[in-house]
Each structure stands twice: as C-alpha cells, then as structure tokens.
Amino acid sequence: MVNLNDAYEIAKYIKDAEKQTPVKVYVSGNIKIEKNDKYKVFGQEGSYILIGDYQTIMKDVESFKSSVDDIHIEYDRRNSAIPLYNFLHAEARIEPGALIRDMVTIEKNAVIMMGAVINIGAVVGEGSMVDMNAVIGARGMLGKNVHLGACSVVAGVLEPPSATPVIIEDDVLIGANSVILEGVRVGKGSVVAAGSVVTKDVPPGVVVAGSPARIIKKKDEKTADKTKVMEDLRKLD
Ligand SMILES: CC(=O)SCCNC(=O)CCNC(=O)[C@H](O)C(C)(C)COP(=O)(O)OP(=O)(O)OC[C@H]1O[C@@H](n2cnc3c(N)ncnc32)[C@H](O)[C@@H]1OP(=O)(O)O
Numbered sequence: 001m002v003n004l005n006d007a008y009e010i011a012k013y014i015k016d017a018e019k020q021t022p023v024k025v026y027v028s029g030n031i032k033i034e035k036n037d038k039y040k041v042f043g044q045e046g047s048y049i050l051i052g053d054y055q056t057i058m059k060d061v062e063s064f065k066s067s068v069d070d071i072h073i074e075y076d077r078r079n080s081a082i083p084l085y086n087f088l089h090a091e092a093r094i095e096p097g098a099l100i101r102d103m104v105t106i107e108k109n110a111v112i113m114m115g116a117v118i119n120i121g122a123v124v125g126e127g128s129m130v131d132m133n134a135v136i137g138a139r140g141m142l143g144k145n146v147h148l149g150a151c152s153v154v155a156g157v158l159e160p161p162s163a164t165p166v167i168i169e170d171d172v173l174i175g176a177n178s179v180i181l182e183g184v185r186v187g188k189g190s191v192v193a194a195g196s197v198v199t200k201d202v203p204p205g206v207v208v209a210g211s212p213a214r215i216i217k218k219k220d221e222k223t224a225d226k227t228k229v230m231e232d233l234r235k236l237d
C-alpha cells in the first residue's frame, strides 16, 4: 500500500504502477472465442464482448482477423497509472462525469458534481460539496460541510511537491474560480470570496478576497446568509 503522506512516495507509486489500457471490444463474425483467464468474454455464436487489456485482447483478435465481420472498441485511457475509485457503495451523491481516482475518501452525504476531478489521497468530508469542474489535487483535504465552488482548485502535493497538504476546515465556503495554493490551511467557517487566490493560511471565521487573498472582514450574518449550505442537496433519501 502506498504511503499517501509523502508526495515522493506517491510519485514513485505512479512511476512503478503497471500502466493499464483497459478496453471493451465488441466483435462479430465467423469466430469462436472461449472463456479464458486473460480477459472477460461475454456472448456466444460469433458475437462477443471482450473486456480487458487492449494489447492482450488484440493479439487474439489479430489471429482470427480474416473471419471478423465487425469490431468496435471502447476505451477511455491509455497507459493509465491509477485506476478510478469504485464508488458503487459510496453513501454520497456522485453526479455523472466526475473523475475520482482510487485511494480517496468520500464521506457520507458528500456531493460530487459533474466534471469534478479528485486526485489520489484526497478526502471529502461528510456533507461537503465539490461543485462543477472543481479540482482537488493529491491529498487535498476538505472537512465537513465545505462547499468547494465551481472551477476552484485545491492544490495537490505532487507537482510542485509539497510536504503539507491543503486543509480546508469544516464549514468553509470557497467561492467559484478560487485557487488555494500548496500547503495552505483555511480555518473553520471562513469564506473565500469568488475568484480569490489564497497564498497563506486563513484564520477561522473571516472572509478573504482577491489575489493574493486578504482578510476583508469578519464573517457576519450577511456573509452567513449568502453562503448557506442546503441540507436537501445532501440527502440521499
Ligand atoms: C455553480 C455555483 O454556483 S458555484 C458557487 C458560486 N457562488 C460563489 O462563488 C459565491 C461566493 N460569494 C462571494 O464571493 C460573495 O461576494 C461573499 C460571500 C464573499 C460576500 O460576502 P459578504 O459578507 O456579503 O460581503 P460583501 O458583499 O458585503 O462584500 C464585502 C466587501 O468585499 C468585496 N467583495 C465581495 N466579493 C468579492 C470578491 N469575490 N472578490 C473581491 N472582492 C469581493 C465587496 O465588494 C465588498 O467591498 P467593499 O467593502 O469595498 O464594498
């Protein structure tokens, strides 16, 4: 198991990983493909779906190429180092088109919106929302009930390498199009205004804005009202 606390260990894990080009091949013709332990075979009587490694499958397909009537290959990666996270049992709402890598933690009632990208080692705390096209880099940590606004970036530890991950504490709202730089910690309940670039730690309970982001005020009732979290968006039943 990779040591997720060390950026260099994660990079080494990616370097050493057996690179994968998984494919789903639909093939028909005057052919017979037996079940085997190299790839999965579904179908019969000249019409098959083959699931497995591209090169392994194509080596077999090449051998009976002249009997093939039709072939269609589905794929979504080439020489990929890390599989995607299997979220079939996650107690979270994960909308289509989210890309979540293996070895992440998605806690209960989190919401991952379309186009969100979440890298290895990241943590999305209970009830947190990762909005459309937001990015959480390697080991980025969101606490509970955080809203990471659309198109925002939580920097990862991998490149440039950083010893400390970004930590977003509970109840923080990060406005759309913001960037939280490597190693920064945003304190509980604070608000990062839309379009900010946060270059240093933010204390709890304040509003920061701009590039570089500066404290513009203490979070007050007006801010709280504009940054409310909606329970209904997080309920699964
Ligand atoms: C798909 C999606 O919907 S993703 C989510 C999209 N939504 C967002 O990103 C909303 C984020 N919200 C904001 O950025 C809001 O401006 C908030 C929450 C920071 C406003 O908080 P409030 O406490 O109401 O602050 P208020 O509006 O009074 O502004 C305080 C000062 O900050 C300034 N300010 C507010 N927002 C910003 C900003 N994004 N960048 C720079 N300055 C800002 C205001 O102009 C004001 O300046 P002034 O005192 O010189 O007049």
Ligand SMILES: O=C(O)C1=N[C@H](C(=O)O)CCC1
Residues within 6 Å of the ligand: 111, 113, 129, 131, 233
């Ligand atoms: O869950 C949803 O749907 C959301 N939609 C929002 C929007 O489109 O404004 C943002 C947060 C979640």
